[in-house]
Amino acid sequence: MEQDLTKEITVTVNGETVRQRVEPRLSLADWLRDRLGLTATHLGCEMGACGACLVMLNGRPAHACLTLAVQVDGEMVETLEGLRDRGVIADLQAAFHERNALQCGFCTSGMLATAHALLVDNPHPDRSEIRDALSGNYCRCTGYEAIVDAIASTAAARTIDQGTSG
Amino acid sequence: MTMAPDTTAFIGQPHRRQNALRHLAGRGRFTTDLVLPRMVHAAFVRSPVARGQILAVDVEQASQAPGVICVLTAADLNPLCMPWVGTLDHFARMASPPQNILAETHVVWAGQPVVMVIASSRAQAEDACELVVVEIEDQEPVVDGAAALALGADTASPGLASNLCYETVLETADVDAAFAKAACVVDGEFSFGRHTAVTLEPRAVVADFDPSTGQLTVHQGTQTPYQFQDVYARHFGLNEGQVRVIAADVGGSFGMKLHVYHEEMATVAASKLLGRPVRFVADRLESFLSDIHARDHKVRARMAVDANGIITAMEVDDLTQIGAFSAYPRTSAAEGNQVIRLMGGPYRMQDYRGRLSVVFQNKVQTSQYRAVGHPIACAVTEVLVDGVAEALGQDPLDLRVRNVVPDDAYPHTSATGYQFEKLSHQACLARLRQMMGYETLRAEQALLRKTGIYRGIGIAPFIEITNPGAAFYGVGGARISAQDGAIVKLTPSGDVQCMISVTEQGQGTETIIAQIVGEQLGVSPERVKVITGDTDTTPVGGATWACRGAGIGGETALRAGRKLRDQILAIAAAVLQSEVVDLRLADASVIDAHTGAVRLSLAEIGRIATYRPDTLPSGTDNSLTAAQHYAPSGFPFAFTNGVQASHVEVDVETGLVKLLKHWVVEDCGRIINPLLVDEQIRGGVVQGLGAALFEECLYDEEGQLTNGSLAEYLVPMACEMPDIVIGHVETPTLDTILGAKGVGEAGTAAAGAAAMNAVNDALLPFKARLMQTPMTPARILAALGHV
Numbered sequence: 041m042e043q044d045l046t047k048e049i050t051v052t053v054n055g056e057t058v059r060q061r062v063e064p065r066l067s068l069a070d071w072l073r074d075r076l077g078l079t080a081t082h083l084g085c086e087m088g089a090c091g092a093c094l095v096m097l098n099g100r101p102a103h104a105c106l107t108l109a110v111q112v113d114g115e116m117v118e119t120l121e122g123l124r125d126r127g128v129i130a131d132l133q134a135a136f137h138e139r140n141a142l143q144c145g146f147c148t149s150g151m152l153a154t155a156h157a158l159l160v161d162n163p164h165p166d167r168s169e170i171r172d173a174l175s176g177n178y179c180r181c182t183g184y185e186a187i188v189d190a191i192a193s194t195a196a197a198r199t200i201d202q203g204t205s206g
Numbered sequence: 207m208t209m210a211p212d213t214t215a216f217i218g219q220p221h222r223r224q225n226a227l228r229h230l231a232g233r234g235r236f237t238t239d240l241v242l243p244r245m246v247h248a249a250f251v252r253s254p255v256a257r258g259q260i261l262a263v264d265v266e267q268a269s270q271a272p273g274v275i276c277v278l279t280a281a282d283l284n285p286l287c288m289p290w291v292g293t294l295d296h297f298a299r300m301a302s303p304p305q306n307i308l309a310e311t312h313v314v315w316a317g318q319p320v321v322m323v324i325a326s327s328r329a330q331a332e333d334a335c336e337l338v339v340v341e342i343e344d345q346e347p348v349v350d351g352a353a354a355l356a357l358g359a360d361t362a363s364p365g366l367a368s369n370l371c372y373e374t375v376l377e378t379a380d381v382d383a384a385f386a387k388a389a390c391v392v393d394g395e396f397s398f399g400r401h402t403a404v405t406l407e408p409r410a411v412v413a414d415f416d417p418s419t420g421q422l423t424v425h426q427g428t429q430t431p432y433q434f435q436d437v438y439a440r441h442f443g444l445n446e447g448q449v450r451v452i453a454a455d456v457g458g459s460f461g462m463k464l465h466v467y468h469e470e471m472a473t474v475a476a477s478k479l480l481g482r483p484v485r486f487v488a489d490r491l492e493s494f495l496s497d498i499h500a501r502d503h504k505v506r507a508r509m510a511v512d513a514n515g516i517i518t519a520m521e522v523d524d525l526t527q528i529g530a531f532s533a534y535p536r537t538s539a540a541e542g543n544q545v546i547r548l549m550g551g552p553y554r555m556q557d558y559r560g561r562l563s564v565v566f567q568n569k570v571q572t573s574q575y576r577a578v579g580h581p582i583a584c585a586v587t588e589v590l591v592d593g594v595a596e597a598l599g600q601d602p603l604d605l606r607v608r609n610v611v612p613d614d615a616y617p618h619t620s621a622t623g624y625q626f627e628k629l630s631h632q633a634c635l636a637r638l639r640q641m642m643g644y645e646t647l648r649a650e651q652a653l654l655r656k657t658g659i660y661r662g663i664g665i666a667p668f669i670e671i672t673n674p675g676a677a678f679y680g681v682g683g684a685r686i687s688a689q690d691g692a693i694v695k696l697t698p699s700g701d702v703q704c705m706i707s708v709t710e711q712g713q714g715t716e717t718i719i720a721q722i723v724g725e726q727l728g729v730s731p732e733r734v735k736v737i738t739g740d741t742d743t744t745p746v747g748g749a750t751w752a753c754r755g756a757g758i759g760g761e762t763a764l765r766a767g768r769k770l771r772d773q774i775l776a777i778a779a780a781v782l783q784s785e786v787v788d789l790r791l792a793d794a795s796v797i798d799a800h801t802g803a804v805r806l807s808l809a810e811i812g813r814i815a816t817y818r819p820d821t822l823p824s825g826t827d828n829s830l831t832a833a834q835h836y837a838p839s840g841f842p843f844a845f846t847n848g849v850q851a852s853h854v855e856v857d858v859e860t861g862l863v864k865l866l867k868h869w870v871v872e873d874c875g876r877i878i879n880p881l882l883v884d885e886q887i888r889g890g891v892v893q894g895l896g897a898a899l900f901e902e903c904l905y906d907e908e909g910q911l912t913n914g915s916l917a918e919y920l921v922p923m924a925c926e927m928p929d930i931v932i933g934h935v936e937t938p939t940l941d942t943i944l945g946a947k948g949v950g951e952a953g954t955a956a957a958g959a960a961a962m963n964a965v966n967d968a969l970l971p972f973k974a975r976l977m978q979t980p981m982t983p984a985r986i987l988a989a990l991g992h993v
Contacts, residue, residue, distance in 0.1 A: 065329070079239040080232025082457070084406045085490045089916035092406055120232035133230040137222055140885050143712030145229025146236065146406040146457030167929075174924035178916070180406050180458045181712050183892035183953075184924040186885055 049113035053078070054122030062109045069093045069104035072119060080120035080149045084178065091177035094150040095119050101157045120149040129156050132194050141190035143181030150177050155191045165195060216721040216731050217944075220881035223717045224732065225710065228455075235454040237410035237427040238487050245412065245483040246275050248473055249331035251321035251338045252495065253313035256347035256568035256909025257362070260311055260320065260340065268323060268337040273330030275480065277338065278322040280310035283475045288441045290466060292532030294682030297539050300372040300564075302532035303363040307472045313342060314363045314530035315568050316910050317495030322472050324484060347568035347909035351504065351527035354565050362530045362566040369566040371532055372539040376546055377559040378621055384519035384557040388510035392593035396505040397978040398582050401901035402497050403575055404921055407457020408488040409497065411470045413477035422449045424474060427456045429709055430464040430749045435741045436685045437466055437535065438474055453739035456711045460576040460893070464751055465498050466534045494914035499903050500575035501979075502527045503545065503582050509590040510557075515598050517609050519557035519621075520550045522586065526572070527565050533573035535684045539564045541572070544579030544671070547622040550587050551669035552631050552847065553609045558621035568909045576893055578752070580670060580955035588666040588959040589977060592966065602963070603644055603665055606849075607635050610667060624669075627840075629847040630935045631667055634871040637933050638665075638849045642869045647853065655971060661866070662970070664852040664963025668956035672753035672874075672948025673844035673939070675837065689837035690759050691745025692766035694723055696774060696830040698816040700794055700809030702727055702734040704766070707747020708759030709738050713950060714882035715755050719763045721878060722944065726767025727774070728791035729808065745833060753948020756878055757844055758836065761942040766834035773829055777815055778806055780826045840941035848872035848935075848952055850891070852960035853928075856968040858990060861983030863899060863965055865928040872952050873935040876945035880934075883949050888930045890953020896922040898958035902980050 046061040053076060062071060067086075072078040072095070084092035086105045093104040096118040123129045132155055135141070142148045151174070158165060158173040165173065170188045179187065228234060265277040289304035309320045321338050325331035348354045348362040354369035361369055385391060405427075412425040422444055428434055431451040439446045456463065469486050477484040488496065503526045510519040524545050528538035539562075546560030591609070595602040610631035611618050618626045638644070644663075651661045676688035692706040704723045710716045716738060720731035727734075737743055747762070748754060771791055778796040779786045782805055790799040796806040814821060815828040822828060838844070851869040856862070870887050877883050900920035904913045913919045938945025958979060965986070966975050974989040987993045 073239070074241075078232075079234070079236075082236070082407065083238070084408075085916040087490070087915060087917060090406060090921075124231050136230055137226055140223065140226065140714075140881050142226055142229055143714075143885065143889060144405075144407070144456060144458045145226065145234045145712060148229045148234075149232055152230070168925075171924040171927075178404075178406060178921050178923065180404060180460070180893070180921070181889045182885060183888035183890075183930065184927050185888050185929055188924065 068107040071109035091150040094153040135190040139190040141186040242483040247328040248486040250319040258342040262341040264339040268334040271334035273326040280308040292534040296682040351565040371564040381557040389513040393508035399902040403462035405458030414483040415477040417481040529571035548583035552667040577951035577954035585959040662964040662968025666956040666959035667849040673757035687748035690747030691835040698812040723767040762836040770832035844947040850956040850960040852964040854964040861986035874949040875947035876938040891957040894954040894957025898961040
């Protein structure tokens with residue numbers, strides 16, 4: 041008889057409490073994708089290089105491929121599905137659409153996670169700061185410029201909005 | 207009354223992509239996301255050595271491992287599948303060994319699948335792979351192409367007479383005379399490293415064979431569903447109608463996902479054997495070990511010019527190393543074949559000799575990847591042109607202006623036999639000069655040099671093959687469609703659907719098809735739903751490769767749209783008791799062609815034809831569906847042209863290259879969507895720059911890939927890439943109504959050549975010259991004599 045090594049975890053995922061038993065070796069990415077059906081989180085390298093799997097862990101971007109599901113017991117995880125539903129990146133999504141800052145779409149979830157975190161940390165990034173922030177996100181299709189443009193235009197629009205309302 | 211603006215001109219507008227909204231909401235539908243009932247997972251035991259003989263395979267322990275459904279060897283799978291051979295009839299005397307699913311007696315590259323494990327999860331399948339014992343007697347691998355051609359060399363695969371896959375020579379009668387009387391000859395020895403596609407979504411397939419009906423459904427991340435339907439039907443002995451291939455969202459392809467791979471064939475075979483869905487998704491290491499690699503050319507070349515600095519001839523010898531067999535069904539000889547034909551393409555050069563040797567070795571197969579052959583031919587040509595400029599003391603841009611085929615000299619046939627309908631090199635060069643502020647940059651470069659800052663400017667005109675007809679593959683016996691098909695229908699509510707054989711991998715295929723169809727029918731593209739990527743629902747066609755989606759797919763859609771337009775107008779004329787010539791479609795309505803007054807909405811046409819056909823005059827055809835196929839005719843290819851420029855700064859102490867800016871002037875004929883065209887160019891440029899500066903599949907002398915991860919294989923990152931300025935010249939092809947040519951490969955075609963010339967221009971004061979890609983800091987320092 042095999043020993044049962046599974047461990048129960050309780051995680052807030054996109055605002056909902058999820059309780060499941062998981063194997064210790066199960067990655068957060070596989071848990072989100074295979075067990076919860078949250079397929080916006082993608083796997084491109086499974087070693088933390090490409091950024092396709094980035095999710096928000098307690099509000100900070102984290103590689104879901106390098107994080108084990110058991111490590112997020114008691115924590116808050118937010119995927120693109122959750123960010124979208126909360127409406128907090130609606131302007132970024134619109135800017136990506138307007139500027140065609142995605143082609144195949146496989147890197148897009150991670151790009152949006154990085155962009156979201158960047159604009160929280162640094163609301164007025166210049167282009168080179170945006171390019172630096174995206175260094176952990178590989179995109180094979182766009183050549184990056186449209187993504188940089190979309191993030192820059194979102195930052196500019198947020199600044200104007202704050203200016204008029206404040 | 208003033209004329210209202212034409213609200214039905216959708217071609218040429220920067221329409222946004224509807225399908226991008228799904229991805230932005232996290233609702234992509236990738237093959238890697240697919241879960242089917244009773245689905246099981248595959249993993250492979252791969253050869254650890256590049257060449258050897260299999261002595262024994264023991265799967266006993268693996269078969270007992272937790273979650274394992276079965277462990278399959280060559281004896282289980284290979285009999286289910288007819289072997290495949292990657293040759294084409296029009297490549298005379300081409301040879302390649304037959305392939306089957308799993309290695310049986312010999313292994314021919316490190317990473318070749320030997321055993322397939324099927325389990326309830328991928329993790330369990332991988333666990334069981336650890337328990338398989340494969341005993342292999344190592345043999346000395348064939349790694350170097352030149353050595354592989356030596357008399358008596360071991361062959362990369364058993365059963366080969368030699369390691370020569372294919373060779374050909376292309377020459378004009380007077381090439382030797384041209385070199386004999388040249389005022390100046392420059393030469394070079396080039397090496398273009400192996401790199402690979404690195405699609406962010408790896409190869410993925412879910413094969414679902416239903417034994418109750420004999421139906422095979424294959425969900426696959428591919429550009430070419432119909433090609434795979436044909437392959438699976440023929441090689442697994444099924445009727446074509448029993449095979450359905452569905453390519454939903456594809457996470458990047460770039461040519462890599464249109465080749466036949468052992469793992470996909472194994473997955474289909476396993477599903478046939480088990481009668482349940484089997485899933486295989488390559489992990490990143492498997493991608494590096496089994497996806498096709500690209501390039502790997504060694505080229506010796508020289509260029510002759512006359513006393514006036516006019517290029518008169520080139521002589522080229524290309525040795526391309528393709529792995530242990532030629533890829534199927536497109537072969538691994540097509541790239542080299544294109545390399546020797548694209549040489550000197552932009553120039554008036556009259557004489558030429560090109561030799562091609564395609565050679566086997568014990569590495570992963572190479573084959574077609576974005577801009578097949580173009581980056582090699584362009585870099586060789588343009589580095590030599592810069593060499594001529596230096597030798598003659600002339601400005602490289604001026605020299606090119608004098609040498610390109612003049613814009614008023616078309617049609618033109620190149621020394622290598624390519625026919626050009628009409629290109630615009632002079633216009634493009636003029637536009638580039640103005641866009642980049644060439645003279646100012648040169649002045650700045652000279653000033654900075656005095657302060658120890660070494661900047662370089664590299665120029666690279668190019669030609670690009672688009673809209674290929676049957677000449678590529680069909681004439682060689684490959685069952686690869688040169689034509690495309692579309693079905694366009696008006697729904698009962700007046701919306702439009704278009705089912706079309708060209709496919710979408712994010713370039714915007716569905717959007718441009720919606721624009722084209724919408725324009726024919728006077729319906730806004732947002733109300734045209736385009737359906738692609740399913741052999742059961744779209745007409746048969748070649749799909750998306752070799753820059754044929756816009757030019758051939760677009761023309762197909764245009765003609766299908768016009769056919770439906772005529773059907774709608776015939777019904778409208780019957781309803782309105784009017785003449786067809788007096789009616790036109792606009793704003794989702796039938797309007798009076800003369801006054802613009804709305805006569806009948808398309809929704810009303812849909813309603814009458816669908817629900818009240820009884821009210822139509824007797825004999826009226828109520829069909830609101832039109833089907834159309836289109837194959838290119840006229841010129842064998844619709845060549846495009848353009849020019850790229852790269853501006854770099856080289857740190858001569860560290861060898862690091864900073865890309866300051868990049869410019870592209872491109873002529874892809876009629877532009878259907880300027881937003882999407884520019885982004886195709888930008889993405890293509892960055893792939894070209896990646897190969898030029900970063901990307902290389904490194905092998906050791908044992909034929910082992912030594913950098914099979916994204917930590918060690920360098921993909922261009924946002925912080926390293928320049929902003930890319932794009933300009934256009936529009937010369938529509940007259941071979942089609944639409945006038946569009948392809949654009950997807952233009953960026954990749956010349957970006958590397960421009961970068962190589964820019965780096966060499968920066969290094970000019972040091973008399974250092976690189977002719978090897980990628981131009982790594984170590985190679986730059988070596989060229990400078992620092993290491």
